[in-house]
Amino acid sequence: MxxxxxxxxxxxxxxxxxxxxxxxxxxxxxxxxxxxxxxxxxxxxxxxxxxxxxxxxxxxxxxxxxxxxxxxxxxxxxxxxxxxxxxxxxxxxxxxxxxxxxxxxxxxxxxxxxxxxxxxxxxxxxxxxxxxxxxxxxxxxxxxxxxxxxxxxxxxxxxxxxxxxxxxxxxxxxxxxxxxxxxxPLRSSENPSSCVYVDLKKSMDKVRASPGEFSDCFTTLQQRFFKKYPRRLKDLILLVKHWYEQCQEKWKTPPPQSLLYALELLTVYAWEQGGQAEDFDMAQGVRTVLRLIRRPTELCVYWTVNYNFEDETVRNILLHQLRSQRPVILDPTDPTNNVGKDDRFWELLTEEAGAWLYSPSLNTESPAPYWDVLPMPLFITPSHLLDKFIKDFLQPNDIFQKQINKAVDIICPFLKNDCTWNSDTKVLKTVKGGSTAKGTALKRGSDADIVVFLSSLDSYDSLKTNRSQFVQEIQKQLEAFVQAQELEVTFENSKWKAPRVLSFTLKSKTLNESVEFDVLPAYDALGQLRSDFTLRPEAYQELIELCASQDIKEGEFSICFTELQRNFIRTRPTKVKSLLRLIKHWYKQYERKMKPKSLPPKYALELLTVYAWEQGSGTDDFDIAEGFRTVLDLVIKYRQLCIFWTVNYNFEEEYMQKFLLTQIQKKRPVILDPADPTGDVGGGDRWHWHLLAEEAKEWLSSPCFQVKQKGLVQPWKVPVMQTPGSCGGQIYPTVGGVTK
Structure with a gap:
């Protein structure tokens, strides 16, 4: 070159x-x-x-x-x-x-x-x-x-x-x-009120102004919008703009100036949705922007930093824009200004973007990584199109599943056959866990969890004491294995001195995409499962006694119950898994925005979703918007939540009854892991539920929950609190001073 x-x-x-x-x-x-x-x-x-x-x-x-x-x-x-x-x-x-x-x-x-x-x-x-x-x-x-x-x-x-x-x-x-x-229009005000945009709409109607004709009046806001972004993102914008200028030289007719601004906004959107890292890889950023440019008929990008859906007039402006023909890229300072509307040049841009995206210079590694960014946000998806959104953007295809299976077929045999353990250690079994095993994986961003049960980890105590040593040993042997097999592995540095999990990314010539793995050593507390019932009922008693005698964190040994966690979700109807994907996507979007805030675990939202469906519908064919709305409603009511199941443990044994009654009287929210009674993933004040609840409230104005001529989508009627009596137990304890 x-x-x-x-x-x-x-x-x-x-x-x-x-x-x-x-x-x-x-x-x-x-x-x-x-x-x-x-x-x-x-x-x-x-x-x-x-x-x-x-x-x-x-x-x-x-x-x-x-x-x-x-x-x-x-x-x-x-x-x-x-x-x-x-x-x-x-x-x-x-x-x-x-x-x-x-x-x-x-x-x-x-x-x-x-x-x-x-x-x-x-x-x-x-x-x-x-x-x-x-x-x-x-x-x-x-x-x-x-x-x-x-x-x-x-x-x-x-x-x-x-x-x-x-x-x-x-x-x-x-x-x-x-x-x-x-x-x-701002005068001395630093932030625009909805009145500014209401006045804008009235004025445009009076003089029959074109959309965006007064956008220059909001230049102060535009300058402020870009000022907050890191210099490296603006460098990425320079690269995209320079490429665009080179494209212009090939075209006989010059494109509108607004298209240049549209590409700047699209680059900002890609970075925001892609994780907002300030030290990002420039090539990954370029690939992400080019991939978005190649999907103009799906592009719908907007912000609510200066205007939102609260005022009726502004909401109608926004909904009109968001329902218009794609591509839609709204000026974050002027809701009437769709800077991406010129579809003639998008066809040319799409062709040029493909040429650069698949050029040898931008594909110096295989697979070439990019950020997981959708061409349109979930927020503006109408309720009747939610199923299509899940199918098009969230649900993995057969290629993804084959990819995961190929990767698992590399790692599992390695753990069973190629790892050299000491004479006291044997691999009892390997179990695939996580979202891929549950059937709720997203199209991108889901990893493969492999739990390896080892014979020398023969108690909860031994797991607590020795698992970090096994994590280090697996990493050491995996490093040697991948060199011999011509594989590429990138290990994630653990923030813990004694790591419980080995996290790494696997690449190979047979994989089209890199696959992220979590390998976790575990104690085989359950033994051989049959029809979801353990042959070792004492597993829970041992765990509860250990928690009573030592300072053990809640859910510390939940990995031992991976099979029960997996089966609890995997047996649900297909549409429930679709709803789970939707909730996980909603959660991941907010998680990116709120880094590094301590949000409730994703598993808590999964359990909340299953609970909402069980209590509110229970059918295989339900309205996905109603399910989504119900889960958000439960998140908003987090201070009242007390949810548990009795599918793997119940109130019959005295030791379990006493323990569970203590658990469900803790500070709300309480959401007990159906596989591990010590795991309260609700956590009371442990996580920032209030932030998630605020986000859920904002989403109630989303088009996801608006039905033409029927008004707003209503949530299912779901109780916020479970009691032993409501679960079929023959005891009625006092909870919060009231007999249940």
Missing amino acids: GNWLTGWSSDRSSGYSSDWSPGGSSGVPSGPVHKLEKSIQANLPPNENCLQQIAVSLVPSQKLEEYIQANLKPNRKSLKQIDQAVDAIWDLLRSQIPVKEVAKGGSYGRETALRGCSDGTLVLFIDCFQQFQDQIKYQDTFLDFIELWLKIHEKKSVKHEHALVVQVSVPGQRILLQLLPVFN
């Missing part, structure tokens, strides 16, 4: 003075400004154009970051000089124009300007504009005055539609700056 940096200057526009000269913004429709920019580009020195002639798709994935720093990222000194020049324009104008505030927009204001030449706006908030309509009436008058004032001071500008364009040039950087006199 050769040296991909050869001959590329880091200074793409040296030799320009700081005087303003005529210019236009990159990518604007054909007209005077666009033609003028073409002429400027034609007169650039050779070293400024050479970067545009090299396809970014030829840059090796491991060199992308170096490529950005060497060629795309503007020089700080140049940007500082640009800021000074823009401030000089502002100083010149404010002495003659009634403007108290300005905002910097475009790529320049969003801090996503490419090195060399980029677009920008200087929004002038005119004091005498009292409403949106004033902007339409008097904007041209102000533009004429500004143009005249610039001429008096021998500064050149070009009038284009409702803006004046001036070129701000310093050594190393040019900004084609639009000057925009607009109405300020």
Whole structure:
């Protein structure tokens, strides 16, 4: 491939003075400004154009970051000089124009300007504009005055539609700056109220304005929206924008400027949904954005940071937008502005995205990793399309299942046959656990749990004492095994001094995707299971006695009951598993957003879902929206929850009765693991249930729970509290001072 940096200057526009000269913004429709920019580009020195002639798709994935720093990222000194020049324009104008505030927009204001030449706006908030309509009436008058004032001071500008364009040039950087006199709907308020957007809608209706026509009025919010994101994400945006510019050169008709903004927002969305890591891998980010671009007919992206579904008028605007033809990428500052609506160019972009996504340079490893990001959020999915959402985006296909089985067929034989144990240790059995074994795995992001029961772990005490040694021994032998088998394994560093689990990612030539594993040594407390009943009923008694005599954390030995946990979920109807996938996806979305908050365990939500179905429906064919709504309703009522089952243990034995009565009188929420009576996954105050409850409340306004002509989806009638009496026990203890 050769040296991909050869001959590329880091200074793409040296030799320009700081005087303003005529210019236009990159990518604007054909007209005077666009033609003028073409002429400027034609007169650039050779070293400024050479970067545009090299396809970014030829840059090796491991060199992308170096490529950005060497060629795309503007020089700080140049940007500082640009800021000074823009401030000089502002100083010149404010002495003659009634403007108290300005905002910097475009790529320049969003801090996503490419090195060399980029677009920008200087929004002038005119004091005498009292409403949106004033902007339409008097904007041209102000533009004429500004143009005249610039001429008096021998500064050149070009009038284009409702803006004046001036070129701000310093050594190393040019900004084609639009000057925009607009109405300020925010006034002194830092955050917009719903009244601002209600007023926007009324004004647009009065003057029959086009969607997004007043979006420049919200430039301050746009600048604030981008300011909070890390610099590395903006570097990824630079890379995507540069690729887009190279695509433009192949097209006869220039695409709308809004499409550039749409790609910036799509990149932000990919990063937010992909985990929000600040030290992310640049190639993974690019692959994720390209994969989203290739799904334009499914794209629906929006934010609720400045507007939301609470006000009826704003909600109707949003719902109208979200139900419109894809792609939908809403401006986070203006709900009327769908910046992704031009589907003509999405077809071209889709083709170009595929070419780069599957190019050798971006696939230097196999499989090439990317973030797990859906093209549309669950929140805006109508209730009647939830089943389709699950099938299209959450439910694994046969390829996924074969992939998991292949990976398990590598690890299980290794544990049974290739691990060299001491003479006292034998593998009694290996059991597949986790979501793949339960039948509730998501399309991406689910791992394979393998529990290995060892003969030398012959009690709960021995498991507690020795499991970390076995974890270390398995890792040591697995490292040697993968070298001999030409496999690739990446181990996850444990945060615990004495780890209970060995976590790693497995890659091989036979696997299309990498597979994440958790291998856990365990004590075979149950023995051989038959029809879900243990041959060792004393297993629970031993556990409860140990918990009473030692300082044992709740559920510490739940791994010993993996088979019971698996069977409890696996036997449920297919549609219940679909509901479980939906709840898990909802939970994972919020978990990403709330890192590193201590949220309730995902297993608690799984049990809550099964309970909701058992108590509220119990049928194989139920309304998925009603089930979803019921689970959220239970989350909101977390302070009242007391839920347990008697399928594996009950109140018949005195020791168990005494223990369970103590468990269910703990602080709410109480959700007992049906396989392990010591495992309260509700946890009382242990986890931040209140945060999950707040999120659930916000979701009640989601289109997921709105049915045309029928109003809102209603939850099933489900009791929030179980008692021994309600479960068929012949005792009625006092719970919270009331006999049950």
